[in-house]
Amino acid sequence: MRFILFLLSFILIHSSTTAQLTNSTESKKVEALNNYVFFANECAHGMLIVHGLLYRFNQDLNKKIDMDSYQVNFYSNKDLPADIFDNTWFYDIAPYDWHKMAEIMSSVLPAASARELNLLADQLKIIVVDINSLRFSLEKLIAADMNNQDNVLAVYNELERATTLFNDFHTQQQKLRLGIDKVYYKFKSSLDIEFPNLISTMDNAYRVSLAIMNTLHAKTDEGLSVKIEKLNTAQANLKATSLESYNSTRLLSREVKGHYRNLRSQAEKFSQGTNDFYYTADVPAEYKMYGKYYYYYNKDLISKFNRFGIGIVFEINSILDYLRSDQLRYMEVPHFYQVVYPKKIEKVDHLSSTAGTLTALPTKLKNREVLVASKSIKVDNNKVVFELYDHMIEDGDIVSINFNGDWVIENRKITSKPYELKVQLNPEGKNYIILHAENVGRRPPNTMAVSYMYNGKRKQIVMKADLNTSEMIEIIQVNK
Structure with missing residues (x-):
């Protein structure tokens, strides 16, 4: 019935x-x-x-x-x-x-x-x-x-x-x-199909945005810089495309103009959110345990893409509905689910990356250029213990440390007393740590010594950063 x-x-x-x-x-x-x-x-x-x-x-x-x-x-x-x-x-x-x-x-x-x-x-x-x-x-x-x-x-x-x-x-x-x-x-x-150029502009904005959502869902940054360039271009094309230029009363209806205005707004916000993810990756404290991919996908971008949030897909489909277009409608994306464990069960000794396999090293983070150190850190185990401390003179340096895309230390004052950081390397792809300066202390730039064990001997490498550039050191596991 x-x-x-x-x-x-x-x-x-x-x-x-x-x-x-x-x-x-x-x-x-x-x-x-x-x-x-x-x-x-x-x-x-x-x-x-x-x-x-x-x-x-x-x-x-x-x-x-x-x-x-x-x-x-x-x-x-x-x-x-x-x-x-x-x-x-x-x-x-x-x-x-x-x-x-x-x-x-x-x-x-x-x-x-x-x-x-x-x-x-x-x-x-x-x-x-x-x-x-x-x-x-x-x-x-x-x-x-x-x-x-x-x-x-x-x-x-x-x-x-x-x-x-x-x-x-x-x-x-x-x-x-x-x-x-x-x-x-x-x-x-x-x-x-009426208004093919307009339809093509909206279609491109959808497909580039979808590609970015799928990339974050896979917990990878692979190819993201190219996709962001395409996204920024698609968003700019939407902004530059005026409904008035078509001289159509149907396109100039209050309903279509309202949906198109919000489409451009949501596309701009989606572009901004994606750039924030790629260059800053700030995650609120309550979502730290979930990692940056979960937060930006589920809590930032999906509401600008799906119907609930009145996002890109909803607005394009609404325009096509109003125009009664013989056109395929657009598909949304689901949330992805992730389990987090209580402290009594998890008891993590070594921090592992929330990202998947990293095929490339970042070139920019938090709107700063990332400089690759001339030396790398060679280790003989996938579990590494670093000791971090202020190099030579303790001068009030405050730093944040990024490991494989995750901010594992934030706004910490480093002193002559070593701070222990335990990490577990990804078995495939790239591994790295980045020094990000929150200030430059009394003696610029920020300098931090990194001590670790390799071949049974203690090694040390010195990193430096200022308010314009951060330094990255690649970590390479040498198999014996």
Whole structure:
């Protein structure tokens, strides 16, 4: 019965918004493909709800483990639908209903394409079914005695399973997006699309922004400098493209002008956030344990990209809806989930990088040029203990230290007494530390001695930095 009502509402909605297309075969194909996009987007919206639930639960549980008196008192599914993805509580049309509609309308597509897309959509649905069921398995686990270590570890293992499912969703969603694109570009040239230059400008802004989101999701900086240049160009092109130049009353409507104005604003903010990530990578204290990739992806950029936040994707799709364009709609991205552990469980001896494999060394950080030292630090173990201290004369130097993209020491006054820093190197790619001067002390520039063991002997190297440049030393593990 609900699906019949859904079909009726679908017809009504699509007679006035996104599906007001011509009756051509190609237009029907676009409509069919858009159903897959809407299915994936609404799933991503449901993932946002689950992400928030798991994030708060993880934080709450950590407090319980570290502070025995703390009560885990909020995790419950009773105020939420039994299936977040099969209920209209959060949506006009539920994700599973979009899935059904995509399957029904796939009949207008070539048979092989329909089979491929339906399989990809089915696999995406399987993942969100698992994610929804995980809510209830956690509720059962948390009902056990949390003073029992095995019970506690079972809960964290289930949270780690959530991490895997969120990553699987991202991977499968990208496969679906690429599959949709493959079908769409086979007949796109036969579509009569209005304002092609404007559409191309918006499309470029979307695709460059998406590439950056995927890069951060992979926890890597690889190729990011080139992508940032493209992003800045795309943002500038949006800013330079005026709707008035098209002399179209439809483009000059209050609705389109409002969406386009906010699109340019969000694109500018997205560009600024990406540049902040690449050149500064400041992370608020409460997100330090998550690392820079999690913070900038989940807490900064995604709201400027997705519908919730009225981001780039929402504004482009809204413009296309208002224009009733025979155009493929744009796909959003899901949050990514990450588990953090309480101090009583984690007990980290050596700091490891939150980044993945680093294929290149940074050239700029916090708006300062990064100079590469002429010497490198050679070590014979992937776990390294550094002793850091003021070189020669203690003169009030205050420094921050960046290890593989993470600020492991911030605003610390170095003295003649060594400060111990333990790090674990990435097994592949580059490893480095950067000295960043917060002041220059009484005797500029800042100088810091770094002491470490190699081949059973203590070695020392001196780093220096000022308020214009930072110094980086590459760490190289020598295998015996």
